[in-house]
Amino acid sequence: MGTLGLTGSGLQDVLTAAALAPSLHNTQPWSFQVSEHGIELHADPGRQLPVADPTGRELRIACGAALFNLRLALLGQGVKPLVTVLPEPARPDLVAVVRRGGSRRASPEQRRLLDAVPRRHTNRKPFSDSEIPADALHALRRAALDEGAWLHLVTDPRHRTELADLARSAHEIQLADPAFIAELERWTGHGEPRPDGVPATAGGPLPRPNATWVMRDFTRGTGRPDPGFEAEPLIAVLTVHSDGAREEIRAGEALERVLLTATVHGLSASFLSQLVEVPDVRQTLSRMLGGLRPPQVVLRLGHGWPVPGTPRRPYSDLIRTDLQEER
Numbered sequence: 001m002g003t004l005g006l007t008g009s010g011l012q013d014v015l016t017a018a019a020l021a022p023s024l025h026n027t028q029p030w031s032f033q034v035s036e037h038g039i040e041l042h043a044d045p046g047r048q049l050p051v052a053d054p055t056g057r058e059l060r061i062a063c064g065a066a067l068f069n070l071r072l073a074l075l076g077q078g079v080k081p082l083v084t085v086l087p088e089p090a091r092p093d094l095v096a097v098v099r100r101g102g103s104r105r106a107s108p109e110q111r112r113l114l115d116a117v118p119r120r121h122t123n124r125k126p127f128s129d130s131e132i133p134a135d136a137l138h139a140l141r142r143a144a145l146d147e148g149a150w151l152h153l154v155t156d157p158r159h160r161t162e163l164a165d166l167a168r169s170a171h172e173i174q175l176a177d178p179a180f181i182a183e184l185e186r187w188t189g190h191g192e193p194r195p196d197g198v199p200a201t202a203g204g205p206l207p208r209p210n211a212t213w214v215m216r217d218f219t220r221g222t223g224r225p226d227p228g229f230e231a232e233p234l235i236a237v238l239t240v241h242s243d244g245a246r247e248e249i250r251a252g253e254a255l256e257r258v259l260l261t262a263t264v265h266g267l268s269a270s271f272l273s274q275l276v277e278v279p280d281v282r283q284t285l286s287r288m289l290g291g292l293r294p295p296q297v298v299l300r301l302g303h304g305w306p307v308p309g310t311p312r313r314p315y316s317d318l319i320r321t322d323l324q325e326e327r
Helices: 010-017 057-076 108-119 135-145 155-177 178-187 245-264 280-288
Strands: 028-033 036-044 079-085 094-103 149-154 188-190 233-238 270-273 297-301
Touching: 010 028, 010 036, 010 057, 010 108, 028 057, 036 057, 036 188, 057 079, 057 094, 057 108, 057 245, 057 297, 108 245, 108 297, 135 245, 149 155, 155 178, 155 280, 233 245, 245 270, 245 297, 280 297
Parallel strands: none
Antiparallel strands: 028 036, 036 094, 079 094, 149 233, 233 297, 270 297
């Protein structure tokens, strides 16, 4: 037996599941260092997007999502994960160390979430207008709470109008920045085979000029005309106690639990990232929510048709062997 008592195939299954987490423009900004006694999850600063994510906040959220999948996959292997987040201040890119805390099998709920990992895909296409059942909404809120976060469902008509205006304003601010456009074009809408980024086939249709909601993810799609997005998407805002690396990692864990719970309930999700990437807009959104906790992620949720997943880096590319030299 090897790392944490896993077989070689068991370890590969665990790390492959971790790497199926969502990330900004599918940058997949993580790597893993394995030893007999643990798995280190590292952020990859070379995959940070300096224009859209200058502070690395979204990078850390993505790594938190990978950490949640890692925890879940270990339970699927009968391993109780013992997690230490940000264990070494001198090594800020070391997101977490996961050791064996004994044996434990995944609960039925955890098994359902684990089974949803390969089925969870960001859906940038139109959703139907069918209502989301109350039990699914409750499960989504509980999923966030279980990871120490809050999921705010924006249902107040006045707030929804304000939020749609904010999304449009943030979108226009970003598109006015040539550096942002160049970064977006490097990572989305491409047609060539590559193991990361968002290919054109995963993009949605271009929104209509008079669309109420501006979804940034759709502007780098295939260029097809918009057949009509749902009139009233469910918008949810994920918040945690504060900003800072530890809380942002927590936000990522909560985000992935929410997304997997949505998948279990037959729901799709995409992101309105511009609302948390433009600082002034993010502050306005925070005030709209009461100003107590900073918004970390804004989601669009609904009933969507199946979409293909985005490409993933090969397993060999996830394993780091050069970290001993850094110590």
